[in-house]
Amino acid sequence: MNINTLAWLSLFILIIFQVGCKRNKLQKSIAEIPKNDVEQNDSLKIEEVINFEVVESDFNYLKLKSKVDLESDAISQSFPANVHIQKDSIIWISVSVGIEAARCLITQDSIKCLDRINRTYYSISIAELSKQFNFNFDFKLLQSLLIGNLPLERTERDFIEPNSLYSSLFQRANNIIVENQIDNVTHKLTTILAEDSKGKSKLGISYADFITLLNGQLIPHSIFTKIDVLKGEEIKTTTLEFKHTKFEFLDQSLRFPFSIPKSYTKGEIVF
Numbered sequence: 001m002n003i004n005t006l007a008w009l010s011l012f013i014l015i016i017f018q019v020g021c022k023r024n025k026l027q028k029s030i031a032e033i034p035k036n037d038v039e040q041n042d043s044l045k046i047e048e049v050i051n052f053e054v055v056e057s058d059f060n061y062l063k064l065k066s067k068v069d070l071e072s073d074a075i076s077q078s079f080p081a082n083v084h085i086q087k088d089s090i091i092w093i094s095v096s097v098g099i100e101a102a103r104c105l106i107t108q109d110s111i112k113c114l115d116r117i118n119r120t121y122y123s124i125s126i127a128e129l130s131k132q133f134n135f136n137f138d139f140k141l142l143q144s145l146l147i148g149n150l151p152l153e154r155t156e157r158d159f160i161e162p163n164s165l166y167s168s169l170f171q172r173a174n175n176i177i178v179e180n181q182i183d184n185v186t187h188k189l190t191t192i193l194a195e196d197s198k199g200k201s202k203l204g205i206s207y208a209d210f211i212t213l214l215n216g217q218l219i220p221h222s223i224f225t226k227i228d229v230l231k232g233e234e235i236k237t238t239t240l241e242f243k244h245t246k247f248e249f250l251d252q253s254l255r256f257p258f259s260i261p262k263s264y265t266k267g268e269i270v271f
Contacts, residue, residue, distance in 0.1 A: 052167070054180075060087055066244050066245065070239070070240055071240075079096070088108075092254075108138075109125060109127070114264070152171045157171070179194070205225045206222075208222045215249055
């Protein structure tokens, strides 16, 4: 895929499960994830996981205004984005640089993006994305990453490790190990660290600058993702940061306009 104004959309969607990192703000490096603990559990630990408190955001419709910063070997760009979410159903993203440059529609079964500058569109099913990365990609996972909820459902294989400032909830999805760091005071997710079993791809996400909305919900103002991908003997780094500047939790429906003009050509997604 050519790097263009659609890049941050495609990068965010396509690399979120194959890559990873560490940031100075992160409290542990990914290399320190104790894999043996993730493999073991007993009845006491299972009960502990089930009762472990994590405060998550709840809504019917959510409207976000965000500033997005993307840095990679190929591109360095900042731009505003509007995000509309219908819980567990639709994510709509529009990027403008003077004019609308890109639009993306994510549903339960597919991801579609328009590159308005180059009059190109991209489309992939959730099933194909999952197959390509050997990971059970679903809508709820991407929705959670945008708002700071747990990225995976809890299972009996999960494991909790308490620390002084935060507690770590360890999870596994296929060949990916995930550490969720939960603040011991607010009980909010502050960090996600992940790596594949081969150590070639890693992911780190930091949620920061939490604000309390009028409805009492605690929301991260800043979501920072840094990505290191091992290609051959070289590490490729990409960083992506959302700074949410406006939150609106709504009960009434939002608009999710999306159609592919007949004059647009289909672009190729290269994994």
